Amino acid sequence: MSKCEQCIVREFSSLKALTKDELIKLSDCKTSHIIKKGEVIFEEGENVNGIYCIKDGVCKLTKLSANGKDHIVKLVTKGELLGQRSMISDEPVNLSAVALEDMQVCFIPKSEVMGYFDKNNQFSMNVMKSICGDLKEADDHMVNLAQKTVKERLAETLLYLNDTFGKNEDSSLKVQLSRDELASIIGTATESCIRLLSDFKKLGLIELTGKKIVLKDINALKKLAE
Amino acid sequence: MSKCEQCIVREFSSLKALTKDELIKLSDCKTSHIIKKGEVIFEEGENVNGIYCIKDGVCKLTKLSANGKDHIVKLVTKGELLGQRSMISDEPVNLSAVALEDMQVCFIPKSEVMGYFDKNNQFSMNVMKSICGDLKEADDHMVNLAQKTVKERLAETLLYLNDTFGKNEDSSLKVQLSRDELASIIGTATESCIRLLSDFKKLGLIELTGKKIVLKDINALKKLAE
């Protein structure tokens, strides 16, 4: 079992506020898990009873809409925590988490985390700030969905994927999403997404090789995204 | 100057966790304000340096989108706090707040509130829970904007206004929004909103008298909203 004191990603999450003693105790009660691409970490409506700390990999947070389609609310990657909102609200999770690539995660039971809230003010503030960041992001996202066209949203999402998760050596976007998943981020039909990608390709903005997407003209994409 | 100890709306906000001593101190440092309909409480990008407690009235939180149109992110009413996110993140506010009717609000300076976070754990938890609630709402809203049609969103919004803010004696919706504002909640063009309202009227779902809207067939509206 790996030790939390030596875990690097801890430094990027709210957990960085924990003391040495708290970390040692944490090492004992946390459980480590390998999640394969496509596997579910938790599902909307479940009682998770703790938080997941992502050590490696990327997952999608999705919500089922009334029409039966999944919408991707957010992508989450190493250094971030999952399930905070649900734990604090003392409710089942409102989103599902599914691995987009192989992941390493640690689960910390609720009882342990709730103790930090009482004893470690800096940890509380960190969690609050992180949730506040999520809220701001959600507001921005909401306005984009309400006011921008599908084309603008696609351009913006491609740029976001590039900026947030970076590229492979062949300069293709590191996070590989199916067309279906991409469509479910920007909130459109899969066919519309495919069609617009083809348009972007014809315009020389991107290159498509199988699932791989290479951004060729960042500035033009920025202009399209407004 | 009114006393916070005796303020009823306090019981509905995170401030209910404050002790008697804290409330007496709060009464001294808070400032009360009357905001007229249409007036701005704060504007996107401003440094607010504190939070507003709404004693009476309703306001809209809006965000300017890239195309220059305002989007209404949320309606906020008595008992709720404004500016929490911005204060915790230590950033300018990301939304503007504009009164939809005459309002009474109290302003509590940041220095005072931040003290509570250190000393009063229940207050911290209350604030966290309230922000978590906002986040969950935002997620839901996002999925609706992404997946539902304008008609569905309009029906849903009318029901939401009815459930959340209630009706006048003439059974019209209490919160009066212009067609423009209604359109900017559901994320559509003003004309489309007007047209759909006319359709709903023709179908006998609602009644329109000037700005007043009466919901005539709640069940049918629920069906439309899915």
Added chain:
DNA sequence: TTAAAAATATGATATTTGTCATATTAAAGA
């Protein structure tokens, strides 16, 4: 009170986006 401005309403039309059908290509499993 009346003139001007703003909000609401509606028609005509263009544009965007979704849906269905059907290839084509890629991936998975026997």
Added chain:
DNA sequence: TCTTTAATATGACAAATATCATATTTTTAA
């Protein structure tokens, strides 16, 4: 490897929504 299945792609068309023009009504303020 071959077969089957799933993902991607594209055309044809339908539906939803936006835009522009223009009435009509309501509100505002001179």
